[in-house]
Amino acid sequence: MKCPNCQGRNLGRIGNEQYYCWTCYLELSIEDGKMNINQIEEDGSLSSLNDIFYQSGS
Template sequence: MKCPICGNENTGKLSKSRYFCSNCFVEIFYSRKDQLQLFRILEDGSAHPICVS
């Protein structure tokens, strides 16, 4: 799974549909039908949605 933001190919797999890029601290979440959701993980552990494209 390649990070759509920074292109890092070494994203960590959290679960079947969730990946984490340790380069830009973004969680990549695939919902059904290839819908992509991105969440930026802040220092306090909270996740904030990111709009792509």
């Protein structure tokens, strides 16, 4: 598995179907066969980056 942002393989597993990229500091999770990409904010909350990586067809 590679990070969709940096294409690196420096991923750590942090939970069931949850990974962390140590190169670009993104959290990746897989739900229903789709990868969700989140940025970890300073307060520990997650901000979705899916809109950047997945363009809608409309």
